[in-house]
Amino acid sequence: MNRRADVLDAALVVAATRGVAAMSMRAVADQVGLTVMGLYRHVRDKDDLLDGLVGRTLAEIDLPADDQPWELRLRAITSQLLTLAGRYPTVMPLLLTRAYSAPDAVAVVDALHRVLGDAGVAADQIPRLERLISTFTLGYAVAAANNGFWADPTATSPPTDPVRVAGPDDAAPHDPNAATSIEAWAADFDADITDLIQLIRGVVR
Amino acid sequence: MNRRADVLDAALVVAATRGVAAMSMRAVADQVGLTVMGLYRHVRDKDDLLDGLVGRTLAEIDLPADDQPWELRLRAITSQLLTLAGRYPTVMPLLLTRAYSAPDAVAVVDALHRVLGDAGVAADQIPRLERLISTFTLGYAVAAANNGFWADPTATSPPTDPVRVAGPDDAAPHDPNAATSIEAWAADFDADITDLIQLIRGVVR
C-alpha cells in the first residue's frame, strides 16, 4: 500500500476530476491519504510526479498484438490516444510536451517504432516518422480537448471559457474549425491517419 | 509608453532569458518598470498575458508574399517556426498548446490557409491540413527545444537536466533520437516537410 503506483493513481484522479492545473502536491496528498511530505517518500519532486502521470496515462492504452497488419495497429494506437483526450482532457498537453521517461510511455513509442518497421520503413527514418505521427495525433487531441468536444463533466473553469479558437475581440469570426461537431472531428482524424498511412507508403516505395 | 505592447515585449524578454516558468507577474512587472498591479491595467490576468506572449512570439515570423509558389511559402513559414524554438525554447509549448487569439497568431494560421488554398486543397479540407502541418511543426520544434540542440545561453535549470528522452533508470538505452546532431534534426525536418508537401499533393490529386 501507498506505493508509487498509488500516488500516481491519485494524481490521475485529481487531474481527471479537477484538472492538471489543480493537481497540487497537497491535492494529491489528500487524495492518496498522506500528508504533503509523505508524498516525497514516493516521488522525487513535482517534476517526477508529472513524469509518472504521463506514464500512468499512457498505460491505459491497450497496445495491439504485433501480428496484426501495421495499418490496423497504427489506427488502434492513434485512435486510443485520441480517446484519452476524452477521459483526461487537461493532461493531453503534458503528453505532447514532456519527454517520455516512464516505462509505460516508452512502451507506446516502441510499439509505434515496430509498426513503422513492419511497414517497411528504413531504420534511420523510423524515429522521425514516429515523431511526425505521435506529434500530430497528440496535437490533434489537444486541440479537440481544448475546444471541449467531449463532455467535461466536473471541470470548473473550462466550461466558463468555452471555445476561444480565434480573434476574441480583435478579429472577425476567423477560424472555420470553431464550431464543428464531434463527428466532424473524428472524421477529420480518420482522414488524417489515412493520409499519414499513404505518406508512410510513399516513404517506403 | 507602457502600453500593452511594452508589457508583452517585457514578457518575451523574461521568457527568453529566464524561461516561461520564471515569467511571473512580478518578474514581468520588474522588467517593464511597473509594480505588479500596474500590469493589470494592460493585461486582464496571466492567461491574457500568455495569449499576448503567443502573439508577440509569432509576430516575429516574416510571412512570405502571397505571389510566391506555395511550396516555398510553406517551407518559409514552417522553417521560421522551427527557428523560433532556438530563440525562445521554453515558449514553444505555449504555441502548441494554447488557442490562438492574438491577431499576430491568427495571421500565421491565415497565411497557412492561403498556402493550402493555392495548393488546390478543397476549402473543407484546409483546416484539418493546416492543423496537421502546424501541429507537426510545433511538436517537432518542442521536441528539438526540449532536447537542447540549440544553445540555451542563460537557462538555469535545463542544462543541469540535459537530455532525458527515454528510460532514465528503468529502461535500457531506448530512444534512437537521444543523441543526434543539430544537422540531423534540420535534415529530418526538411524530409518531413517534403513528405507533407507530397501528402498535400496527394490530397489534391
Place this chain on the structure above:
DNA sequence: ACCTGAACACCGTTCAAGT
C-alpha cells in the same frame, strides 16, 4: 485614467523531528 501597497489564499520544497 493610471498606478500603488498591503493583504489573502495559495504554491513547491526544506528542515528538524517523531515513531
Place this chain on the structure above:
DNA sequence: ACCTGAACACCGTTCAAGT
C-alpha cells in the same frame, strides 16, 4: 523505513487608496 508539522520563499489576484 516511513511519515509528520512548522516554516520559507514564493505565487496570482483582490481591495482600498492614492494622484
